[in-house]
Amino acid sequence: MSVADRPPRVVAVAGGVGGARMVAGLHRVLDEGMLTVIVNTGDDFTHWGLHISPDLDTVMYTLAGLAPEERGWGIEGDTFEVLAESKRRGGDPWFQLGDRDLVTHLRRTNALAAGSSLTEATAAICRELGITRPILPMSDEPCPTVIVTTDDKSMAFQDWLVRERGAPLVARVQSGSSASATAKVLGALAEADLVVLCPSNPYVSIDPIRSLDGVAQWLRDKAVVAVSPLVGGKAVKGPLASMVSSIDRMEPSAQWVAKHYDGFLDGLVVHPGDRFECAIPLLETDILIQKPQDRVRLARELLEFARSRL
Numbered sequence: 001m002s003v004a005d006r007p008p009r010v011v012a013v014a015g016g017v018g019g020a021r022m023v024a025g026l027h028r029v030l031d032e033g034m035l036t037v038i039v040n041t042g043d044d045f046t047h048w049g050l051h052i053s054p055d056l057d058t059v060m061y062t063l064a065g066l067a068p069e070e071r072g073w074g075i076e077g078d079t080f081e082v083l084a085e086s087k088r089r090g091g092d093p094w095f096q097l098g099d100r101d102l103v104t105h106l107r108r109t110n111a112l113a114a115g116s117s118l119t120e121a122t123a124a125i126c127r128e129l130g131i132t133r134p135i136l137p138m139s140d141e142p143c144p145t146v147i148v149t150t151d152d153k154s155m156a157f158q159d160w161l162v163r164e165r166g167a168p169l170v171a172r173v174q175s176g177s178s179a180s181a182t183a184k185v186l187g188a189l190a191e192a193d194l195v196v197l198c199p200s201n202p203y204v205s206i207d208p209i210r211s212l213d214g215v216a217q218w219l220r221d222k223a224v225v226a227v228s229p230l231v232g233g234k235a236v237k238g239p240l241a242s243m244v245s246s247i248d249r250m251e252p253s254a255q256w257v258a259k260h261y262d263g264f265l266d267g268l269v270v271h272p273g274d275r276f277e278c279a280i281p282l283l284e285t286d287i288l289i290q291k292p293q294d295r296v297r298l299a300r301e302l303l304e305f306a307r308s309r310l
Contacts, residue, residue: 007034008193008306015040015055015205017072017237018229018289019198020062025295026196027063027133029303036134036188040200041118042145042175042208045158047095048086050105051112054158055205056122056137057104064129069290072237075100094163119182136184138209143179145204148172150246157204166239169246173203181212189218194306197226199287201240202260203247216264223310225267225302227287228254232273236288266310269302281309 010030012023014037023037040055054073061067061075068076078098087093097105104125111121117140126135147160149168160168189195195218197206210216233252235241244252250259254274258265269283276282283305289295 019200025299141179
């Protein structure tokens with residue numbers, strides 16, 4: 001069945017602030033029951049004895065209307081008294097956890113300790129936050145993303161991104177395990193009419209998801225549209241541009257995005273001026289979506305593009 005036959009059931013594949021903002025736009029324009037979100041968990045780690053899921057939290061807080069518009073992560077108006085007290089007592093404040101944000105990590109950690117899966121714990125937190133859209137962690141198993149630098153040092157993703165501020169040049173990104181996608185993730189992909197690869201970092205947000213057993217096969221079988229995470233050769237947020245140069249030895253561009261996703265991509269959304277000769281349909285439109293109204297506009301344009309071209 002083509003995307004144009006009826007309102008599509010959409011699966012959004014996401015990670016990071018850009019992914020969360022694209023999901024927020026799709027949430028605003030799709031009817032209930034027509035959107036499922038699959039979120040990267042390669043960034044997950046343990047801090048202060050708590051299970052932290054940065055990408056899941058960013059997506060949840062954005063859909064719940066809690067995320068700060070400027071910063072994009074954490075909770076708007078949160079305080080950092082616990083962090084300040086930890087620093088006063090000699091703790092290293094390298095990873096910032098807000099006071100209200102801590103409740104999410106406590107709830108998740110306690111649920112996991114009681115025997116819940118990450119999928120079940122996420123669903124419970126979504127209910128607490130008033131989120132009705134299904135938000136699915138890509139796996140219930142640990143699958144940490146590992147950064148290997150050009151001087152052959154391996155480090156956990158959050159150490160590289162936050163502690164080191166993404167400064168060490170990256171030679172490759174690898175998974176620290178052979179985790180499996182959940183049955184819910186594979187089921188959502190099986191039922192999808194359209195898969196949207198959000199404007200997230202392909203290396204560390206999208207690739208960890210598509211590398212799980214069964215996911216790549218569904219992506220090849222479905223209509224897949226990606227939104228470029230690059231504008232004019234630069235990342236809107238984060239270290240993607242330098243990663244493209246150091247990992248693939250290519251100029252960061254929308255053309256690189258198409259090449260990276262080659263084999264299952266059916267359409268690509270690019271910023272004005274980033275169009276290039278391509279075998280798949282391109283939608284050229286403003287993909288800067290910092291404001292809520294921009295996210296809604298882009299979501300509508302993307303869905304119309306998919307209906308008319310795929």
